[in-house]
Amino acid sequence: MYVQGFLIAVPQEKKEAYRALAEKAADKFREYGVTEIVETWEENVTDGKVTDFRMATKAEPGEKIVFSWMIWPDRETCEAAGPKMESDPFWAEMSEMPFDGKRMMWGGFAPIFTMGRND
Template sequence: MSYVDGFVAAVPTANKEKYIKHASDAAVVFKEHGVLQMVECWGDDVPEGEVTSFPMAVKCKPDETVVFAWLFWPSKEVRDQAMPRIMEDPRLHPDVNPMPFDGKRLIYGGFSVVVDA
């Protein structure tokens, strides 16, 4: 069964091109380790909520943009086997590919696919 890792982050709007390069470089590594698809989305219609919202969840500041991303894996098993190797890959080391956003406000999680229509 397919598996998805999902991410939401607040990225300084001025760092959009840096973020795209960061994600593109990371995509090469993830695909080498079994990711079938990596999608990175730059928010352009992400409303503030009154109770909850993407901006509230990541404590998005006025000069930041919400990013929504996901990795599509063939299975949780493939993902679980690949993740330790991915995290050790020197191409993802912060000195080589620094995160152009505050990683402390990154929200992520793994999800089993229950509907794929």
């Protein structure tokens, strides 16, 4: 298992547009090998004194935090998807994103402990 995590701020009024985009993209990610996607919308995010989700994403008033992740079978499958995405016309058709992609952060992670998936 290999996990890609994402963190972004999305304007509250664009929640449905973001959800629809995530749903549309999910089918394409499945083609690339993703086995699971979880998209979550802020409900209880506290402000920190040193750092927090809002500071990390430079969230502006009226924006909500989206925390999501994709489960890949392994890192190799994830990395093989990169060139496919760059050449796939599907992504060029998605001209308008419901968030500021410059403030999006993501990374790949190797699990060191899981509970509930492979018990």
